[in-house]
Every structure is written in structure tokens, then in C-alpha cells.
Amino acid sequence: MTAVEKHAWEMICQRSDLVDGSGVCALLGNKQVALFYLPGEEPPLYALGNRDPIGKANVLSRGIIGDINGELVVASPLYKQHFSLRTGVCLEQEEVSVEVYDVRLEGDSVLIGRR
Amino acid sequence: MSKRRIVVVGNGMVGHHFVESLVKAGGENAITVLGEEPRPAYDRVHLSDVFAGRAPADLALATRETYRNWDVEASFGDPVVKIERASKRVVTETGRVFEYDKLVLATGSYPFVPPVSGADNERCLTYRTIDDLGEIKAKASGSRVGVVVGGGLLGLECGNALRNLGLETHVVEFAPGLMGVQLDDGGSAMLRRKIEALGVQVHTGKNTKKISAGKVSALQMEFADGSHLDTDMIVFSAGIRPRDNLARDAELAVGERGGIVIDYKCKTTDTDIYAIGECALFGGRIYGLVAPGYRMAEAVAAQLGGKDAQFVGADMSTKLKLLGVDVGSIGDAHGRTEGSMSFVFSDGRQDCYKRIVTSADGKQLLGAVLVGDCDDYDTLLQYHLNDIELPADPQSLIVPHLGDRPLLGVGALPATATICSCHNVTKGDVVSALDAGCCSLGDVKGATSASTGCGGCAAMLKNLVEDELAARGVTVDKSICEHFHYTRQELYHLARIGEIKSFDALLAEHGSGRGCDICKPTIASIMASLWNEHVLDRGIVGLQDTNDAFMANMQKDGTYSVVPRVAGGEITAEKLITLGEVAKKYNLYTKITGGQRVDLFGARLNELPEIWEELVQAGFETGHAYGKALRTVKSCVGSTWCRYGVQDSVSMAIRIENRYKGLRAPHKLKSAVSGCTRECAEAQSKDFGVIATENGWNLYLCGNGGMRPRHADLFATDLDDETLIRYIDRFLMFYIRTADRLQRTSVWMDSLEGGIDYLREVVINDSLGICAELEAQMAHVIGRYECEWRVTLADPEKLKRFRHFVNSDEPDSGVVFVNEREQIRPARAEERLRLVPVDKKAG
Ligand code: SRM
Ligand SMILES: Cc1cc2nc3c(=O)[nH]c(=O)nc-3n(C[C@H](O)[C@H](O)[C@H](O)COP(=O)(O)OP(=O)(O)OC[C@H]3O[C@@H](n4cnc5c(N)ncnc54)[C@H](O)[C@@H]3O)c2cc1C
Ligand code: SF4
Ligand code: FES
Numbered sequence: 001m002t003a004v005e006k007h008a009w010e011m012i013c014q015r016s017d018l019v020d021g022s023g024v025c026a027l028l029g030n031k032q033v034a035l036f037y038l039p040g041e042e043p044p045l046y047a048l049g050n051r052d053p054i055g056k057a058n059v060l061s062r063g064i065i066g067d068i069n070g071e072l073v074v075a076s077p078l079y080k081q082h083f084s085l086r087t088g089v090c091l092e093q094e095e096v097s098v099e100v101y102d103v104r105l106e107g108d109s110v111l112i113g114r115r
Numbered sequence: 116m117s118k119r120r121i122v123v124v125g126n127g128m129v130g131h132h133f134v135e136s137l138v139k140a141g142g143e144n145a146i147t148v149l150g151e152e153p154r155p156a157y158d159r160v161h162l163s164d165v166f167a168g169r170a171p172a173d174l175a176l177a178t179r180e181t182y183r184n185w186d187v188e189a190s191f192g193d194p195v196v197k198i199e200r201a202s203k204r205v206v207t208e209t210g211r212v213f214e215y216d217k218l219v220l221a222t223g224s225y226p227f228v229p230p231v232s233g234a235d236n237e238r239c240l241t242y243r244t245i246d247d248l249g250e251i252k253a254k255a256s257g258s259r260v261g262v263v264v265g266g267g268l269l270g271l272e273c274g275n276a277l278r279n280l281g282l283e284t285h286v287v288e289f290a291p292g293l294m295g296v297q298l299d300d301g302g303s304a305m306l307r308r309k310i311e312a313l314g315v316q317v318h319t320g321k322n323t324k325k326i327s328a329g330k331v332s333a334l335q336m337e338f339a340d341g342s343h344l345d346t347d348m349i350v351f352s353a354g355i356r357p358r359d360n361l362a363r364d365a366e367l368a369v370g371e372r373g374g375i376v377i378d379y380k381c382k383t384t385d386t387d388i389y390a391i392g393e394c395a396l397f398g399g400r401i402y403g404l405v406a407p408g409y410r411m412a413e414a415v416a417a418q419l420g421g422k423d424a425q426f427v428g429a430d431m432s433t434k435l436k437l438l439g440v441d442v443g444s445i446g447d448a449h450g451r452t453e454g455s456m457s458f459v460f461s462d463g464r465q466d467c468y469k470r471i472v473t474s475a476d477g478k479q480l481l482g483a484v485l486v487g488d489c490d491d492y493d494t495l496l497q498y499h500l501n502d503i504e505l506p507a508d509p510q511s512l513i514v515p516h517l518g519d520r521p522l523l524g525v526g527a528l529p530a531t532a533t534i535c536s537c538h539n540v541t542k543g544d545v546v547s548a549l550d551a552g553c554c555s556l557g558d559v560k561g562a563t564s565a566s567t568g569c570g571g572c573a574a575m576l577k578n579l580v581e582d583e584l585a586a587r588g589v590t591v592d593k594s595i596c597e598h599f600h601y602t603r604q605e606l607y608h609l610a611r612i613g614e615i616k617s618f619d620a621l622l623a624e625h626g627s628g629r630g631c632d633i634c635k636p637t638i639a640s641i642m643a644s645l646w647n648e649h650v651l652d653r654g655i656v657g658l659q660d661t662n663d664a665f666m667a668n669m670q671k672d673g674t675y676s677v678v679p680r681v682a683g684g685e686i687t688a689e690k691l692i693t694l695g696e697v698a699k700k701y702n703l704y705t706k707i708t709g710g711q712r713v714d715l716f717g718a719r720l721n722e723l724p725e726i727w728e729e730l731v732q733a734g735f736e737t738g739h740a741y742g743k744a745l746r747t748v749k750s751c752v753g754s755t756w757c758r759y760g761v762q763d764s765v766s767m768a769i770r771i772e773n774r775y776k777g778l779r780a781p782h783k784l785k786s787a788v789s790g791c792t793r794e795c796a797e798a799q800s801k802d803f804g805v806i807a808t809e810n811g812w813n814l815y816l817c818g819n820g821g822m823r824p825r826h827a828d829l830f831a832t833d834l835d836d837e838t839l840i841r842y843i844d845r846f847l848m849f850y851i852r853t854a855d856r857l858q859r860t861s862v863w864m865d866s867l868e869g870g871i872d873y874l875r876e877v878v879i880n881d882s883l884g885i886c887a888e889l890e891a892q893m894a895h896v897i898g899r900y901e902c903e904w905r906v907t908l909a910d911p912e913k914l915k916r917f918r919h920f921v922n923s924d925e926p927d928s929g930v931v932f933v934n935e936r937e938q939i940r941p942a943r944a945e946e947r948l949r950l951v952p953v954d955k956k957a958g
């Protein structure tokens with residue numbers, strides 16, 4: 001039996017605020033969300049908590065995007081640990097992870113859902 | 116034929132491992148598992164990871180499903196309360212009865228709480244189970260201060276947990292030192308210093324007398340020496356005691372200080388009852404680690420399968436990271452063996468402490484203590500476990516840089532050497548796995564389970580696998596990363612010869628996947644040295660490290676530093692005033708750098724463009740402190756003022772700095788020009804250094820300071836200005852073309868066959884016939900120089916990313932400063948707690 005997923009989608013910013021192949025940070029209530037826009041990927045948009053739990057600063061949106069064994073990741077700009085864009089889990093320290101948000105494009109609006 | 120009934124009491128780590136081993140061995144058994152905790156076995160060793168964000172469910176070693184699939188009857192939350200040996204039955208709390216043919220006790224241990232008045236307060240906790248963890252989290256959320264009683268391994272781990280929960284943390288220890296079981300006095304003292312430096316307060320030699328309600332905090336602890344400590348919560352971690360009461364009541368033999376007595380077959384005094392793990396006492400000793408428990412479990416499973424297996428004791432060596440400090444203890448760490456000798460090394464800055472204990476003849480390693488630096492742990496452990504004869508001069512094993520260090524290569528280990536003690540994997544096992552077809556580290560891990568427990572053996576396993584693969588003629592991969600099977604040098608040539616101008620094109624033609632934080636910046640740097648396009652151009656921005664992407668250096672709190680170029684270190688009063696005014700306006704921390712310029716720290720992302728706007732207006736340019744690029748050209752004042760100067764070193768330094776500013780390279784580049792042989796600019800410690808002579812300039816190449824300081828070599832003498840510049844042009848371009856990623860000039864030169872002589876051949880005698888090309892390429896790059904900040908300020912698209920939030924003007928609330936010596940600095944974690952109002956909804 002699967003439960004029907006319900007999302008409260010919220011508009012967080014415009015497509016033009018995003019940077020191709022890289023990240024930006026947006027504020028959602030009092031939470032900082034890192035948005036990564038990767039045109040050409042499916043899906044093209046990913047959202048993680050912006051706080052680097054290891055470096056302890058709000059910087060993940062400023063990391064480099066890449067893939068490791070096919071897994072899309074962002075590398076923290078502070079100490080270079082990799083966080084999966086899909087699961088938020090840190091590849092080097094699997095016990096550490098960051099929040100993952102549902103996110104999608106609707107026309108020119110970027111919508112975010114709280115899980 | 117009816118199955119043999121095997122009942123296991125306790126479903127902790129060892130109990131579960133036993134069931135798993137038994138099931139895997141096959142055989143006609145009806146297995147029943149009776150656990151007291153409400154959930155199936157989980158990884159207790161990594162319990163603390165939950166404080167760092169791991170979900171408790173991720174610790175599970177088994178699920179109810181696992182047991183169903185194995186056809187094992189499992190019950191949770193209903194402890195066994197009685198063993199009836201005569202009728203071979205056990206009874207649980209709810210009155211259920213199970214009959215056994217063989218009974219296995221794996222009841223573990225419980226945390227010892229010293230009999231102190233008030234220790235039953237609801238704010239006094241222990242730390243052993245997932246449920247305990249919930250309690251600690253809940254109590255911590257309303258607390259400011261937390262105390263851990265017990266400075267052993269578990270106590271310190273718990274201390275770290277409290278610190279992670281944001282509490283002001285104290286560790287109270289009865290003994291005179293921390294981790295007395297594993298460490299000697301010197302090691303323990305070093306550990307203490309390091310832990311205190313992290314802000315955890317350590318109180319040793321404290322005997323807690325009483326715990327009562329406090330006035331300032333929830334609790335007050337009173338010590339035997341009359342002192343006291345205020346706290347909001349206490350976690351007891353003062354040792355463990357075996358859970359032997361079932362055995363005791365059933366009149367099985369137990370030790371004087373607890374523990375169910377077992378023999379080498381793990382049998383108790385009743386031959387149908389076994390005890391394994393932390394509840395068992397073997398040879399007068401409780402093994403408080405998981406690996407020995409696993410060995411016991413395997414021994415019993417094998418016996419039940421009809422094999423003759425024994426438990427022969429286990430090595431208690433440990434390697435851990437406690438509060439971020441590396442600690443290792445091997446064998447007889449205290450040097451208690453009759454006639455043993457000790458060698459101690461502790462470094463000048465008191466950053467690390469190492470001690471080895473050898474046999475009287477100096478030939479065998481009996482034990483070791485390492486604090487602060489565990490690099491030698493694997494090697495020492497192998498000497499110890501395999502009785503390998505020590506070198507004639509044993510201290511050479513722990514003293515750094517004492518000439519040729521006798522490295523114990525993995526090749527030297529016997530096949531019986533244990534590589535992974537968690538999973539009991541020997542070198543022989545790894546070799547067999549490779550023989551059976553494994554061809555990578557991942558394969559070997561999968562086949563042997565090595566390195567999938569505590570992870571302490573990872574480095575050694577990697578070495579071994581690489582060594583063995585190399586011995587089999589498998590070429591060891593030198594690719595920069597998984598996306599490009601080339602070295603930096605090869606990529607440079609591919610891009611240059613194929614005239615490839617973007618990362619995407621290079622990836623499409625010569626790579627695979629999407630790239631990563633290793634190949635992207637490397638290729639961005641190659642593109643810059645080849646074609647010199649702006650770092651924030653479309654298609655390039657996503658390749659840059661944050662420092663390059665924002666043209667500033669990221670600091671620990673996510674703010675940035677601003678370093679304008681001050682060529683040659685020469686600056687006018689007017690410009691100095693501007694720096695001061697900008698720093699004052701944006702409240703930046705100001706410091707003179709080691710490179711003769713001024714660094715302004717603490718700029719928020721959104722402030723960077725405003726700050727640079729003002730600096731560029733005043734005539735400053737970016738200093739490239741963020742790039743793998745030319746940094747500074749230091750100068751001394753030279754012949755203009757100095758009575759000894761023989762050439763104008765300042766003018767030359769400025770000329771050189773302006774010529775190569777912005778040049779991207781495999782690593783950063785530094786230079787200096789001194790006006791005479793007194794060498795006040797320290798030119799001989801630079802990638803290229805220039806020293807004035809009566810007749811011109813001497814050029815020194817390939818020196819550096821930093822981690823491995825190296826003096827530059829004299830390359831050419833008495834050069835005139837133009838020859839000097841020509842040689843530097845050629846030298847730099849040749850380095851950029853051929854060096855590896857993050858390889859400084861000194862290391863690069865050492866990697867060239869023929870070293871400095873070869874360089875002279877190439878640069879002075881043009882032995883490769885490429886000098887004209889090198890000069891032309893340098894001219895091209897220099898010709899395209901623009902101040903990256905000036906260009907950025909004029910381009911709204913590039914400025915887009917300089918805001919912390921794309922949808923709000925609020926500043927990053929994670930950035931908090933305090934004042935020190937009349938300037939700002941980032942607040943430390945414990946200061947933040949006091950400064951930031953706690954979100955009442957959280958927790
Ligand atoms: C600011 C400064 C320290 C200071 O307060 O004086 C500094 C600060 C940093 N140094 Fe340095 N180094 C500074 C002079 C030096 C010097 C001395 C010098 O240049 O005369 C050295 C030794 C000389 C040398 O490099 O040969 C030095 C050797 C290093 C190293 C080690 C390099 C090596 O090859 O071993 C690193 C690490 C690296 O580059 O990988 C490093 C890295 C860093 C980084 C980039 C670390 C980082 O990633 O955050 C620091 C950036 C600070 C910032 O935000 O601006 N810094 N660093 C100095 C800036 C000079 C400047 O004006 O640009
Ligand atoms: C925070 C922490 C960190 C640690 N770190 C390390 C480390 O880094 N390295 C290392 O080697 N070891 C470490 N240990 C020790 C390691 O966890 C133990 O050695 C290991 O768990 C022992 O396994 P066990 O099965 O004997 O006991 P346990 O795992 O304690 O399991 C015993 C189980 O039996 C149950 N039980 C008890 N009585 C009954 C009964 N009457 N009826 C039914 N069930 C009962 C208990 O509830 C418990 O679930 C650590 C321990 C802790 C708490
Ligand atoms: S020596 Fe270390 S701490 Fe000091 S500035 Fe250089 S990199 Fe930073
Ligand atoms: S020694 Fe723990 S995983 Fe190998």
C-alpha cells in the first residue's frame with residue numbers, strides 16, 4: 001500500500017535567478033535552500049539544505065557540481081566532501097546528510113515542496 | 116529427525132553476528148532469538164553518528180524480515196528472566212517459555228553508574244542504546260551545560276556528542292588522566308591538551324560525592340576535594356559491567372568482578388550453555404570491543420557446525436578519532452612487560468606524542484601509544500601482530516625525517532598478517548580474492564568485507580590492493596579522476612593541439628560522465644593558461660572553485676577575504692588610506708599578509724561587488740589570492756634607498772608582478788626580487804627569485820616555503836633585464852605545459868629527468884626548439900590580461916551570483932562576528948550559542 005504524496009508547492013524564485021550548471025541559494029521561511037540547475041539532466045533542478053554540516057557554514061550552493069560513479073553531487077567549497085543531489089547523503093561520511101527538497105519548474109517559476 | 120533447538124539470549128551486535136554465522140554455515144537448527152531491546156540488532160559502535168545527522172534506522176544490522184527470511188524465530192522487547200538448567204528452558208518476563216538443546220548468552224553489558232547520592236536524578240543519564248540516545252537529545256535541547264562522568268573511550272565519544280548538540284561540555288574523570296586503559300601518562304596528557312583546545316573542559320582526579328539541585332543550573336556536582344561544578348545534565352560513562360545476572364542466578368561460574376566464565380570453546384560451566392561478547396569473561400578478562408566478540412560468535416557457530424574452533428583471545432589494539440583527535444593504542448601501551456624498553460617522541464609544537472615499547476633485546480614491538488598523529492599505526496600494528504623483527508634503531512619508526520625511514524611496505528607482511536581486524540581478513544585472504552578475479556579495491560571489499568567495519572584499515576587495504584595489482588602487471592591508473600583517463604599534462608596537450616576551448620567540448624571528445632570538482636577547475640585553469648578567457652564567462656563559471664567563482668577566498672564561516680594587488684609591496688599613502696576607509700566602512704578585519712600586502716576579511720558575498728567597486732575606483736586591481744596563479748612578487752627596498760643595494764629591486768619586482776599577474780598555472784606562483792646578496796626579500800624561497808648583482812641579476816628557480824620548504828636553485832647569473840624576463844617567460848610556460856595538477860615548481864622540477872640541468876637545456880639552449888612558441892604563448896596570455904574584478908563589475912549577468920539569497924535581501928544568519936582586539940572575527944561555536952537566540956520550536 002502506498003500513501004498518496006501531498007505537497008504544498010511554493011514559488012521560491014524565477015528561472016532567471018538560477019545559474020546554468022551551478023548553484024544559488026534561496027530563503028524558504030527561515031531555511032536556506034541551495035538550488036542547482038543542470039539543464040540537460042533529468043530532472044534538471046535539485047534542492048538541498050544550504051548548510052554544510054561538516055564545515056558548519058551556509059555554503060553548499062557555492063560548490064562545484066559533478067558526478068561520482070554516476071551519482072550527481074555537489075562538492076562543498078569548504079572541505080570538498082561530496083553530497084548527493086538526490087539523497088543529500090555525504091559520500092565520504094555516509095552518516096552525515098543534508099535535507100533534500102522537492103523542486104520543479106513551472107513555466108518560469110521555480111516551485112519548491114516541503115517533504 | 117527433529118531439529119536441534121538453539122536459543123540465543125540477547126540481540127546485540129555479537130548475538131546477531133552469531134545467528135548470521137550459524138545461518139550461513141547451514142545445518143539443521145531451529146534458532147530462536149530473544150532480545151530485550153524493542154528493535155533488532157543495530158550497530159552500537161556507530162551510535163554517535165546519530166548526533167552527526169545519521170538516522171537511527173540506518174544503524175540496523177538486521178530487520179524482522181531478515182530473521183523471517185532466515186527462518187529464525189525472533190522476539191523483541193521481552194527479556195529473558197530465568198534459565199532453568201535442569202529442564203533446559205528459559206523463561207521471559209511475560210512468562211513465555213522456550214526449550215533449548217544449546218543456549219547462547221549474548222547479553223552484553225550495561226553502563227556502570229557509581230553509587231553517588233543524587234545520581235538517580237532524571238537529568239542523569241547513561242549512553243548505550245538507541246533509546247538512551249533519544250533521552251540525551253531530549254534533555255540536551257533545554258540545556259546549556261553538559262557533563263560526562265568518565266574520561267575513557269566512551270566518555271570522550273559521549274563528550275563529542277554533547278559538543279555536537281551545542282552544549283558547553285565538561286568531562287569529569289576520577290583517575291589522574293584520560294583514557295587510562297589505553298594510554299600512558301604522556302599520551303593522556305597530550306590528548307587532554309588537544310581536547311581542551313577544542314573547548315571541552317577536562318577535570319581529572321575528581322571524585323564525585325554528591326549531585327543536588329543547583330542554583331544557577333539544574334544540577335550541581337560536588338567533588339571530594341570540595342570543588343563543585345554547575346550543569347544542566349550529566350551522562351555517566353564510567354565503565355561497563357557485564358550482564359551476568361541470568362548466569363549468576365542459574366549458578367554458572369562468574370568472575371569476582373563479574374562476567375560469565377568461559378573456556379576457549381566459549382562454554383560456560385554448563386556444557387550446553389555458551390556465553391559470547393561483552394558478558395563473557397575469558398582468561399580473567401572482559402573484551403569491551405566488538406571484534407573479539409565476533410571471534411567468539413564465529414567460534415561457537417563453527418563448533419555447532421561440527422568443527423573444532425576455538426577462541427584464543429584477541430588483540431585489543433585500537434585506533435580512533437576522538438573529538439577529531441587521532442588516538443592509537445597497541446598492545447602493552449604502558450610498558451608493563453618485565454624488562455621492556457620505551458622510546459618516546461613528542462614534537463616541538465606539542466602536536467603529537469608517540470611511544471613504542473619493545474622487548475628487552477629491542478627486537479619485538481610489544482606496544483605503542485600514538486596521540487595526534489596515527490599515520491604510523493598500521494605499520495606498528497603489523498610489527499606487533501606478526502612479530503616482525505624491528506630495525507636496529509627502533510625509534511626511527513616514530514621520529515619523522517630521521518634519514519631513511521624503514522617503511523614496512525605491505526609487501527613485507529606475511530600472508531597471515533591481519534589487515535582488517537573487524538572482519539578478520541588477512542593479507543592471504545586479500546591475495547586469494549585477487550587471484551579469484553577481483554580487480555579493484557571495491558571488488559576486494561565486496562568479496563572479503565575488509566574495511567567495511569570501523570574503516571580503520573582502509574589505508575592499508577588500499578596499499579595492499581594497489582601493490583598486488585601492480586605486481587600482477589595491472590597498470591595503476593594515473594587519471595586525474597573518473598571522468599578523464601589522462602594526466603593534467605596529457606589534457607593540456609589534447610586541448611592545445613585540438614584547439615579545444617571549453618570544458619564541455621573536451622569532455623565530449625576525451626572524457627565521460629559530467630565532470631567533478633577535480634577535473635572542472637583543472638580544465639578551467641588549462642583553458643585560462645591557453646586562451647585566457649574571463650573566469651566568470653558562461654560555461655566557465657560552473658567549473659571554478661568557489662574562490663575563483665567569486666574572486667575572493669572563502670573563510671571558515673562562508674564569508675570572503677579581499678586581497679587587492681599591491682605590486683612589489685609598494686603602496687602610496689593615498690591607497691593605504693583607501694584600504695583603511697573601505698575596511699572601516701564594511702567593518703572588515705584587516706591584516707598585513709606574509710606576501711607584503713593587506714588582506715581584508717569578513718566580507719559577505721553580497722558586499723564583494725560594492726567593496727571592489729570602491730577599490731577599482733581607487734585604482735586597485737584584483738590580487739588573485741584566490742587563484743592558482745601568480746600571487747605576489749616581494750621586494751626589498753633596493754638601491755633606491757638602501758645603502759647596500761646594487762640594483763633597483765622594487766622597479767624590477769613591480770615589472771615582474773605586472774607582467775605575470777593573472778597568469779593561471781597548475782599551482783600558485785610566487786616570486787621575489789632582492790637588491791643585493793643580503794637577500795631581504797627571501798627570493799631563494801620562491802618559485803622564481805631574482806637577486807641583484809653588480810652586473811645584473813641572478814635567477815633562482817623552483818623554491819618554495821609552505822609544507823615542504825625547499826631552497827631555489829641558482830639557474831643563471833648576471834643576466835640583463837631583457838634576458839631575465841625572457842628566461843622567466845620560457846620557464847613559466849614550460850611549467851604550465853608540463854606540470855601535474857597542484858604540483859609546485861619544485862616538485863615538478865624533481866620529476867624532470869635531469870632536473871635543473873635539463874631545464875637549462877630547454878630554457879637557455881632551446882634544446883626542444885620550443886622557446887619561440889613558449890614566448891609567443893606568454894605574450895598572447897599577457898596581452899589578454901584584464902582585471903577580473905573590473906570586468907565583472909561592468910557585467911550585470913556576472914554580478915547575479917553575488918547575493919546570498921536570490922529571493923531575499925536578508926543576510927546569512929549563519930555569519931556571526933564578535934570583537935577581538937578592536938576588530939571582528941568569526942564567533943566560535945560556543946559563542947554563537949550564547950549570541951543566537953535559540954529557536955524554541957526546534958528539538
Ligand atoms: C593571507 C596569508 C597569510 C597571512 O595572513 O599572511 C595566506 C593565507 C592563505 N594561504 Fe598561504 N597565505 C599567505 C602567505 C603564504 C606564504 C608566505 C609568502 O608567500 O611569502 C606561504 C609560504 C611560501 C610559499 O608558498 O612557498 C604560504 C603557503 C601556503 C600554502 C602551502 C603551499 C605549499 O606549496 O606547501 C597553502 C596551501 C596551498 O596553496 O595549497 C596556502 C594557502 C593559503 C590559503 C589560500 C588557505 C585557504 O585555502 O584558505 C589562505 C587564504 C587566506 C585568504 O583568504 O586570503 N598558503 N602562504 C598570506 C597571503 C599572502 C598574499 O598576500 O597573497
Ligand atoms: C557509544 C559506544 C561506542 C562504541 N565504540 C566502539 C568502537 O569504536 N569499537 C569497538 O570495538 N567497540 C565499541 N563499542 C563497544 C561495542 O558496542 C560492544 O563491544 C558490542 O556492542 C558488544 O556486543 P554484545 O552483543 O556483546 O553486547 P550488546 O551490543 O550490548 O548487546 C547485548 C544485548 O542483549 C540484550 N540483553 C541483555 N540482557 C538480556 C536478557 N536478559 N534478555 C534478552 N536480551 C538481553 C541487551 O538489551 C542488548 O541488546 C562501543 C559501545 C558504545 C556504547
Ligand atoms: S599558515 Fe595556515 S592558517 Fe596561516 S594563513 Fe596560511 S594556510 Fe591559513
Ligand atoms: S579494521 Fe575495522 S573495518 Fe577493517
